[in-house]
Amino acid sequence: MSDAVSHQVTPQSDAPVAGRALWRRVLSNPVGFVTVLLLILALGFGLAAPWLAPFDPNLLRLEVTNDGPFQGDFLLGGDNTGRDILSRLMFATRSTIMACLVVLVVSSVLGGTTGLIAGYFGGRLDDLADWVSNVFLALPGIVLLIVLYTVIGPNIMVAMAVYGVLLAPSYFRLVRSSVKSIRNELYVDAARVAGLTDGRIVARHILRAVRGPIIVHSSFVVASGIGIQSALEFLGLGDPSKPSLGGMLQDAFANIYLNRVAVVWPVLLIGVSTLCLVLLGNVIRDALQSSANRPTTLAPSVVRRLRAAAVSGSEAPAAAVKGDRPSLLRVRDLAVAYPDSTTTAKAVVHGVDLTVERGEIHGLVGESGSGKSQVALSILGILPPEAVILRGAIEFQGEDLLAAPKRVRAVRGRRIGYVPQEPLSNLDPAFTIGQQLTYGLRAVKDVSRRDAREQLLELLDSVGIRDCARVFDLYPHQVSGGMAQRVLIAGALAGDPELIIADEPTTALDVTVQADVLDLLRNLQQERELGMVIVTHNLGVVADICDKVSVMQSGRIVECGNADDLFTSPEHEYTQMLLSSTLDGAEMRKPLTVGSEA
Amino acid sequence: MLMYVGRKLVSGLVLFITVTFVTFVLVFSNGEKSVRNNLGELATDEQVARRVAQLNLDQPVLVQYVKWLGDLLTGTLGKSFNSGEEVVTLLGSRITVTLSIIFLALLFTSLLSVSIGVLSAVKGGWIDRSLQFIAGSAVALPSFLVAIALMFLFAIALPVFPATGYMPFSVSPDGWAASLVLPVSALVIHMVASSAQQFRGAMVDTLKQDYIRTLRSRGLSERAVVLRHALRNAAAPGLTILSVQTIGLVGGAVVIEQVFALSGVGQFTITASLAGDLPSVMGVVVFGTLLVLVVNIVADVLNAWINPKVRLS
Numbered sequence: 001m002s003d004a005v006s007h008q009v010t011p012q013s014d015a016p017v018a019g020r021a022l023w024r025r026v027l028s029n030p031v032g033f034v035t036v037l038l039l040i041l042a043l044g045f046g047l048a049a050p051w052l053a054p055f056d057p058n059l060l061r062l063e064v065t066n067d068g069p070f071q072g073d074f075l076l077g078g079d080n081t082g083r084d085i086l087s088r089l090m091f092a093t094r095s096t097i098m099a100c101l102v103v104l105v106v107s108s109v110l111g112g113t114t115g116l117i118a119g120y121f122g123g124r125l126d127d128l129a130d131w132v133s134n135v136f137l138a139l140p141g142i143v144l145l146i147v148l149y150t151v152i153g154p155n156i157m158v159a160m161a162v163y164g165v166l167l168a169p170s171y172f173r174l175v176r177s178s179v180k181s182i183r184n185e186l187y188v189d190a191a192r193v194a195g196l197t198d199g200r201i202v203a204r205h206i207l208r209a210v211r212g213p214i215i216v217h218s219s220f221v222v223a224s225g226i227g228i229q230s231a232l233e234f235l236g237l238g239d240p241s242k243p244s245l246g247g248m249l250q251d252a253f254a255n256i257y258l259n260r261v262a263v264v265w266p267v268l269l270i271g272v273s274t275l276c277l278v279l280l281g282n283v284i285r286d287a288l289q290s291s292a293n294r295p296t297t298l299a300p301s302v303v304r305r306l307r308a309a310a311v312s313g314s315e316a317p318a319a320a321v322k323g324d325r326p327s328l329l330r331v332r333d334l335a336v337a338y339p340d341s342t343t344t345a346k347a348v349v350h351g352v353d354l355t356v357e358r359g360e361i362h363g364l365v366g367e368s369g370s371g372k373s374q375v376a377l378s379i380l381g382i383l384p385p386e387a388v389i390l391r392g393a394i395e396f397q398g399e400d401l402l403a404a405p406k407r408v409r410a411v412r413g414r415r416i417g418y419v420p421q422e423p424l425s426n427l428d429p430a431f432t433i434g435q436q437l438t439y440g441l442r443a444v445k446d447v448s449r450r451d452a453r454e455q456l457l458e459l460l461d462s463v464g465i466r467d468c469a470r471v472f473d474l475y476p477h478q479v480s481g482g483m484a485q486r487v488l489i490a491g492a493l494a495g496d497p498e499l500i501i502a503d504e505p506t507t508a509l510d511v512t513v514q515a516d517v518l519d520l521l522r523n524l525q526q527e528r529e530l531g532m533v534i535v536t537h538n539l540g541v542v543a544d545i546c547d548k549v550s551v552m553q554s555g556r557i558v559e560c561g562n563a564d565d566l567f568t569s570p571e572h573e574y575t576q577m578l579l580s581s582t583l584d585g586a587e588m589r590k591p592l593t594v595g596s597e598a
Numbered sequence: 599m600l601m602y603v604g605r606k607l608v609s610g611l612v613l614f615i616t617v618t619f620v621t622f623v624l625v626f627s628n629g630e631k632s633v634r635n636n637l638g639e640l641a642t643d644e645q646v647a648r649r650v651a652q653l654n655l656d657q658p659v660l661v662q663y664v665k666w667l668g669d670l671l672t673g674t675l676g677k678s679f680n681s682g683e684e685v686v687t688l689l690g691s692r693i694t695v696t697l698s699i700i701f702l703a704l705l706f707t708s709l710l711s712v713s714i715g716v717l718s719a720v721k722g723g724w725i726d727r728s729l730q731f732i733a734g735s736a737v738a739l740p741s742f743l744v745a746i747a748l749m750f751l752f753a754i755a756l757p758v759f760p761a762t763g764y765m766p767f768s769v770s771p772d773g774w775a776a777s778l779v780l781p782v783s784a785l786v787i788h789m790v791a792s793s794a795q796q797f798r799g800a801m802v803d804t805l806k807q808d809y810i811r812t813l814r815s816r817g818l819s820e821r822a823v824v825l826r827h828a829l830r831n832a833a834a835p836g837l838t839i840l841s842v843q844t845i846g847l848v849g850g851a852v853v854i855e856q857v858f859a860l861s862g863v864g865q866f867t868i869t870a871s872l873a874g875d876l877p878s879v880m881g882v883v884v885f886g887t888l889l890v891l892v893v894n895i896v897a898d899v900l901n902a903w904i905n906p907k908v909r910l911s
């Protein structure tokens with residue numbers, strides 16, 4: 001029972017691939033085609049039994065007892081009492097098809113309707129139905145079926161109906177959760193406002209959305225039905241007077257030393273049909289989920305091809321060295337792409353150049369989706385695994401970090417620190433603040449646990465956390481967002497880096513806390529003479545603390561210059577637009593207070 | 599934390615009473631028929647009636663249930679209709695076989711699912727795809743089919759392991775292990791296929807979390823990120839997967855015992871059901887439900903221990 005449930009597909013609220021298009025997609029998949037073909041053959045094999053079976057399934061011919069296949073009239077040989085194995089297989093398959101229909105109808109109708117009602121109307125009814133379904137799911141189904149044999153007797157169809165009831169919660173959950181997620185969608189509200197009755201809304205919108213997941217789930221349910229039915233019959237709890245796959249298996253199994261081959265046929269039929277159903281279910285599930293929401297990591301060969309095809313789009317001079325010392329950070333012609341199919345990728349950053357000197361705060365500004373975070377994550381080598389760096393170089397003190405993965409690992413945490421955006425989701429919920437900071441510190445510095453604690457307490461104090469010793473032993477869920485952001489800043493500073501990459505460090509914070517955190521960053525930067533890249537969409541932050549600014553639009557840097565110049569005389573029209581839309585024509589405010597807008 | 603455990607215990611108790619009540623009512627709904635079944639076709643109406651009265655089966659089901667529950671509190675499950683022996687004794691002599699199978703299967707399933715899940719989630723690529731495909735196929739096969747195939751291969755074609763029978767640990771540890779290799783493997787193959795896939799999903803989700811990225815940015819080794827942080831956070835969904843799997847495992851063990859002729863609770867269940875031995879049948883229900891409940895509560899407690907949000911609430 002648990003298996004059928006564990007396969008559940010999460011229903012999707014976006015329009016699913018429907019009807020014919022879905023089946024075309026399933027059949028064009030080789031696995032889908034073969035499984036559908038085999039299942040149709042099995043269906044035909046069973047359903048045609050009364051007309052095509054060569055013999056009566058209960059006809060006894062003692063002379064062919066335990067005959068192997070292809071020896072006489074009985075194509076697949078005789079069983080342990082001299083009955084035709086082929087004919088019995090056909091009738092047994094027929095009874096399995098009927099049993100599966102029973103399971104399918106009982107469980108989907110019962111679970112589906114209760115799920116619809118509970119999900120749509122909610123409230124107490126929902127709680128009760130949910131509790132009942134949890135009780136059902138906590139029962140070992142087959143044990144219960146064996147136990148209920150004392151009441152049901154050797155009647156497999158009734159047993160399968162009971163199994164259908166036991167499986168109903170899986171449909172219940174599936175339908176209920178889809179209905180709950182759809183019920184609050186805008187278009188359902190619109191339908192209700194438009195005066196559609198509940199019944200029409202359910203029929204038109206909700207059933208359409210759950211149809212796909214239900215088809216997938218049903219294939220798993222039928223597979224588990226075949227398994228359970230044959231298991232019950234194999235245990236001797238079926239009707240011995242009728243041929244059944246499990247019963248045939250039981251007979252053949254008891255007789256295994258006399259006629260080994262007879263075991264093979266029922267095993268093949270049960271195994272192949274359940275296998276086909278589950279594989280087909282997976283194929284349908286894949287076909288239902290559009291490939292767009294499944295980022296797949298590209299094969300190495302594809303990545304090589306894409307990189308070879310990527311041509312430079314920037315005319316930046318190569319390796320210009322300022323004086324004898326290379327810049328702290330120089331990003332040259334960086335291009336980042338994400339896969340949009342298994343063989344192609346869409347670039348989101350197109351050749352970005354960026355230079356940061358020591359002791360300089362560089363703002364990277366742009367609206368969301370402009371690729372600024374991608375640049376920041378590239379510098380640290382912590383892009384998601386499916387991202388592809390098409391070309392470019394990231395030189396840290398003259399050394400290209402992209403040339404070898406080792407190099408970026410060597411500087412990460414030690415010489416480049418990272419301050420993330422969402423404070424609470426960036427702390428590991430399973431460890432205390434002290435533990436996770438200690439792990440980080442000891443990964444980059446050779447210090448004892450005790451020294452690490454000393455150093456970290458000092459560091460926490462310097463990022464403005466009072467009562468450090470207490471905070472050290474707290475778990476992330478016990479601290480506020482502002483406190484968590486200070487902890488993360490401490491984490492970034494732990495390895496004494498020369499460069500800090502801060503990705504929207506104030507966006508997720510309360511307005512009052514934003515100014516404090518910016519203050520803190522600036523003070524730390526001045527104290528330690530850090531280089532810093534601040535990614536932000538907030539021009540107030542830029543005005544507040546940045547020395548230099550690069551403006552990004554759709555994956556390109558459109559303007560770069562000193563912060564003051566940029567604010568007074570923006571050159572690029574996009575920058576002008578950003579400035580006018582943010583400041584709304586008003587006079588520029590003084591630093592510090594600006595940080596608190598947004 | 600204590601409150602949490604207390605709540606879990608109470609809900610477990612409610613579940614236990616619900617399940618035993620429903621099955622009791624169903625099973626004892628037709629006491630006369632069961633007696634007839636039990637005594638055989640030759641029994642006269644008079645004999646049946648006498649037996650029904652003797653076993654108190656003529657009383658209302660609710661009264662019978664309350665009496666049964668009262669007996670349970672004093673540690674007895676009644677006497678078998680078949681042999682007249684105490685059901686507790688009958689179960690007790692068979693429990694070690696079944697618990698050996700279930701415990702070993704659970705142990706190996708956890709170890710294998712975690713290793714395969716982690717490998718699949720971290721490595722990705724063709725390793726991930728092939729493991730997923732194998733798991734997707736293996737999960738489709740009912741475990742008794744796998745058991746028959748294993749027996750065919752490793753007990754009959756290549757007689758490496760005994761085909762049938764159980765050897766108590768106290769008699770011969772080697773023999774005990776050998777007699778359990780095939781049954782446990784059959785269960786493990788089926789369970790790992792499903793739970794490794796699910797654990798892989800949990801790992802993939804965890805590895806996508808923001809804090810994993812931040813930990814990487816601090817210079818932590820990949821090993822520490824995966825084995826310390828991701829694994830710890832994926833453990834909670836992992837435990838849920840495992841406790842759901844246990845429910846299936848109890849059922850699987852019953853069928854597997856029949857294949858390998860192991861005289862455990864599973865075989866006992868089938869004999870009792872076929873013979874209409876109602877008290878024994880109820881004994882099995884108690885055993886199965888308790889086992890599921892104990893595993894669920896252990897999983898909940900472990901979960902609370904791992905998850906500071908629950909532990910500290």
